[in-house]
Amino acid sequence: MQIANEPREKGSYVVATYRVRDMQEKLAARAEGIAVGLTVGSWTDLPQAKQPAVLEYCGQVRGIRVLDEADPGALGETHSGSQDQTHSGLVTAEISIAYPVHNFNGTIASILTTVFGKLSMDGEIRLVRLDLGETLQRQFQGPKFGVTGIRDMLHIPDRPLLMSIFKACLGRNVDDLTDAFLEQARGGADLVKDDEIFFSEDYATPEQRVTAFSRAAREVEIETGRKVGYAVNLTGPASKLADRARRLCDLGAGALLFNAVAYGYDILAELAVDPDVTVPLMVHPAVSGALYGSATHGIASDIVLGSLMRLAGADIVIYPSPYGSVTLPRSEGLRLVGALRADSPHKPVLPAPSAGIYPGLVPKLVSDLGTDCIVNAGGAIHGHPGGVVDGASAFMAAITATVQGTSLHEAAENHGPLARALQKWGTGQ
């Protein structure tokens, strides 16, 4: 079946590319089936007179590319639990389908439901690329702050930012947590973020924490002249999040940490356009691995945490660094950051590679990402032999040295905490 409509102006389609495993001779029909089935359905059954109006909404096959030739012998090695009776002709291929932008309604749910709704359940298939196109991007505002807005807010014009992660929050009262905040802030953290699993609504509510920690941050600013932002975990019933976000901004939050995958992209998108949400939105990647983790199913990480988060208006995206404890391969991480910064109508997003970061890794992170990034650390701040202040201070010394082109070993000669950190965790070479 050949679809007759011509391509429209550039950008009026969203182009999704799927990696599939299928019989080579079935690919063309399958691609047509997707283009039509996920848009206008069985339109050919309609009376002739009605078809032109419907065709405006029809998808188009943009490409079919076979990635490998059939290799029956190799199949058993690449497919977990494959039950195929016949292997001949099976190939891995990429199918690209263009969906008219006016099929969507300005929500990310409408995009996901269309391009990977039913299709997500159709055997071995993975959404590997999603070219949103300018028309669709312009329907969203994107990040309110982006890299420059965050730098302006914190008065840090060019170096990487240092973020410290709260550890062991659950069950501790606000006074106790305030002490922990103060240590991290005094050590030199630009941002201190909540644990994403902190959902207290009784012994230490987000409002209580923001009130206490922003007072503590002012103390540190008076002591040191440095601004420290507290990224508070935005939690609660979905419909109450916007009110709470506004309240937390009023109370002095430095940023809002948000479990955007667990809550839904469209909630993030509405927070981003809310004029009373006056601080950056920091996305935590919780649950995202359930979408991107498999090589053969789900959705690529640079879509889940990259292009869709930027579209929805994330200012900061935390993601697993290639060097730590919970890792994303380096090439995937770079693609993800690429999506956060690619040419687009939207501001670039600040990436925060995370999990198992220690001072010795700072040169590698800056070499990979440049200075527009957040060095996000937990264990190597809290576990520093000299304590939390030394832990944060060692990171800041590593950041300063890296930006100045000094080696960490050289810098450590005049910085005890950095020397001890390098001794404990190494230099990441």
Place this chain on the structure above:
Amino acid sequence: MQIANEPREKGSYVVATYRVRDMQEKLAARAEGIAVGLTVGSWTDLPQAKQPAVLEYCGQVRGIRVLDEADPGALGETHSGSQDQTHSGLVTAEISIAYPVHNFNGTIASILTTVFGKLSMDGEIRLVRLDLGETLQRQFQGPKFGVTGIRDMLHIPDRPLLMSIFKACLGRNVDDLTDAFLEQARGGADLVKDDEIFFSEDYATPEQRVTAFSRAAREVEIETGRKVGYAVNLTGPASKLADRARRLCDLGAGALLFNAVAYGYDILAELAVDPDVTVPLMVHPAVSGALYGSATHGIASDIVLGSLMRLAGADIVIYPSPYGSVTLPRSEGLRLVGALRADSPHKPVLPAPSAGIYPGLVPKLVSDLGTDCIVNAGGAIHGHPGGVVDGASAFMAAITATVQGTSLHEAAENHGPLARALQKWGTGQ
């Protein structure tokens, strides 16, 4: 590290079971790392006096079970893209962790973020079971209608329901769509559902459709005495969904179709407790395959579409039947339906096995699920040789025969449309 706290009363924990691939000798430490790391973190660093308060929130290892022994030779065959350098000692195992219910805040985001947030990104790991426990379940209202409520509403005391799926919606105006609705309703469909990809906000808004179709449904009720419910796709910005849902109820919607995975579970949960949402919530499984599709990553389908949907308050869950075009293995489908019906404080949910359903499959569906199910069909209604009315009528004849214990072939002797359907699509044997 051994955690000292004793199990509390039954049900005050949520127990998550993960399937992992790891070195056998590392499993115990990994399990402890999850139990502690995803709850209280590095609590042992706290002063002794503060530890008891924190321990209240600590997770517990409930079990570690090795599923297979190390088999270096088999590894390459069962693992896609495995890059392990050393195979010895690698096993597949299940780790069960209990999380205190008071770590959560009554949102599904808090549960998912805790039990499979960071962990979802930690290599080859899949959330395979989630025992919510009664304490947590009682924090949610669950389905407002459930099986009995839906049967009461439609005046169908015991047989399977027939639902017809709109096809080719995009680009068609309300008059046109009303004709299509009428055909499906006249043929005998109890419910007519929107295409889940229908997001029109201009040429045929949900409000316009509900207004027109509920008028059409009244016509059919006058003609035939049968009630027909229209399941309208609930779409739009996240914060406007509740208002729209209430409006659509007022205008006469029969049910609300909702892309709950794309929007987020907590939005569904709030719709379910809204007293002005006065019709059943029907969950479409769009995007769910991105979570459950892989055998080694993500989250099992009976959690994604089963227990979590029931917790959030779905009245009907659509899922891929094992017999159609987009399929879930039969055992998985039965587990999913099991979760929709298991003993719990919540009403049972009506399952709607879907995709590629034809009349010949009705006996199989009823044999698998009993009569408390929805026979959900699109192509085999719209593609019936005699037209849509015959298509729906053939299904209803198959349902009636199955409930009465008559074979479809016998029933077809006195029912032309059923005979033609069996001839076209077979008997599903």
